Amino acid sequence: MKSSELALVLALSGFAAAAMAQQSSPAAPPKPAPPALAPVTAPDETKVGPETVVLTVGNVTLTRAQFEVLLSALASNGRPASSAQQKRQVAEQYAELETMAQEARKRKLDESAEVKRMMAIQSDSFLANALAKRITDDTHFTELDLRSYYDQHKPEFEEAQGSHILIRFKGSTVPLKKDEKDLTDEEALAKAQDIRKKILAGADFATLAKAESDDSGSGAKGGELPSFKHGQMVGPFDQAAFSLPIGEVSEPVKTQFGYHIIKITSRNAKTFDEAKAQIEKDLKPKMAKEAMEQIKAHTPVTLNDNYFGDAPAPAPGKAATPATPGK
Numbered sequence: 340m341k342s343s344e345l346a347l348v349l350a351l352s353g354f355a356a357a358a359m360a361q362q363s364s365p366a367a368p369p370k371p372a373p374p375a376l377a378p379v380t381a382p383d384e385t386k387v388g389p390e391t392v393v394l395t396v397g398n399v400t401l402t403r404a405q406f407e408v409l410l411s412a413l414a415s416n417g418r419p420a421s422s423a424q425q426k427r428q429v430a431e432q433y434a435e436l437e438t439m440a441q442e443a444r445k446r447k448l449d450e451s452a453e454v455k456r457m458m459a460i461q462s463d464s465f466l467a468n469a470l471a472k473r474i475t476d477d478t479h480f481t482e483l484d485l486r487s488y489y490d491q492h493k494p495e496f497e498e499a500q501g502s503h504i505l506i507r508f509k510g511s512t513v514p515l516k517k518d519e520k521d522l523t524d525e526e527a528l529a530k531a532q533d534i535r536k537k538i539l540a541g542a543d544f545a546t547l548a549k550a551e552s553d554d555s556g557s558g559a560k561g562g563e564l565p566s567f568k569h570g571q572m573v574g575p576f577d578q579a580a581f582s583l584p585i586g587e588v589s590e591p592v593k594t595q596f597g598y599h600i601i602k603i604t605s606r607n608a609k610t611f612d613e614a615k616a617q618i619e620k621d622l623k624p625k626m627a628k629e630a631m632e633q634i635k636a637h638t639p640v641t642l643n644d645n646y647f648g649d650a651p652a653p654a655p656g657k658a659a660t661p662a663t664p665g666k
Contacts, residue, residue, distance in 0.1 A: 382423050394430050396437040409433065415472070475627040485618050489611045494569045496609040499580045502562035504547060505554040506531045507597035513553050531591035531598035538588050544602055553597060562602075576601070 387393065389404040401409075410420055410429065420429045448454055489496070507513045508527035515521055522530065534551055538544050545561025552558030569577060573594045583589050583603050591598040644650070 394434065396434045397441045399437055399441070406430070471627065471631060474630050475623055478623050478626050478630075480619055480622060485615050485622075486611060488618055488622065489614055493608065494581070496568075496614045497581065498566045498568050498607055499603055500566045500605045501564060501580060501601060501603035502544060502548060503554070503557065503564060503576075503602070504531075504534060504544070504552045504562050504600040505558075505597050506534070506551070506591075506600075507553040511553075511595065511597050513596050514555075516553065516555075519553075527598050528591055528593075531600055535588055535591065535600050538600070544588070581606070 387403050390402050392400045393403045393406050394401040406426075410426065413420055413429065420426050443449060449458075505513065506522070506527045507515070508522050508524045520526075530551075534547055537547060545563075548558050548560075548562030552562055554562075557564050567580075569581060571577070572580060573596070575592050575594050576599055579589050579592045579599075579601055580603055583601060585603055585605065587602070589599070589601040591600060593599075642650070
């Protein structure tokens with residue numbers, strides 16, 4: 340990126356902050372509606388070349404090409420401006436910012452040591468974000484890469500659909516129903532086993548769920564749960580749900596919530612072609628993060644413990660120092 344364009348986008352950071360501050364300030368009292376204006380002639384961009392000046396603020400001019408760098412930066416930050424009205428609004432807000440900046444320079448505020456430090460921090464922040472975006476954009480995968488990930492993570496693309504009946508016990512975070520006895524672990528297990536026997540003998544699962552389940556949300560629906568993937572349920576429930584034969588009723592499965600009687604009605608997995616786009620979308624930021632961690636590992640950083648205090652002990656299982664890249 341050219342230095343002039345870099346300066347323009349750096350100014351955008353302050354512009355965005357100013358715009359956000361304006362949006363967060365209390366709303367001004369409503370003003371009387373202005374008189375109706377004649378229709379505005381639609382712009383003809385074919386008459387405006389890249390080097391044509393489209394905005395002048397004091398002693399600063401922006402060409403169409405420079406202004407569109409600003410628009411591009413806005414779009415990459417989730418604030419696209421494509422219509423003529425939106426572009427005009429961006430130009431007006433930028434002009435307001437540039438007007439204040441020019442006045443600040445006249446007052447030599449840009450020569451202040453504190454302001455210089457803040458501008459340097461802002462520049463570093465922009466460069467760091469630009470690096471992260473460049474690394475992400477430059478991360479690409481072959482069909483073989485995506486296929487290999489899919490084969491190694493097939494469970495992540497499997498979903499289950501089913502129902503359960505929950506019998507809570509003392510200490511469960513599930514609220515106790517009104518007038519219901521707070522069962523011990525043994526009593527809850529016995530009740531769950533009795534319900535399972537009734538289902539195996541022909542009783543309707545949904546009817547018993549509505550009458551007996553302590554999960555009020557699914558209980559009202561006959562025990563039916565929304566479809567779920569691996570890892571979305573607590574461990575013992577997840578393991579049972581993805582190993583239980585379709586249509587069978589599980590033995591009581593204990594979790595911190597109580598005892599669950601589970602019945603899985605279907606399981607299905609996305610094919611590679613169905614999952615490919617999602618895999619690439621998920622892998623890009625992950626691989627970019629790993630690349631940035633390697634950059635950090637190669638850059639020595641020293642903190643003065645006399646000022647910051649001793650470094651906290653690493654969490655269990657965590658290395659005290661960054662791992663060697665590639666290992």
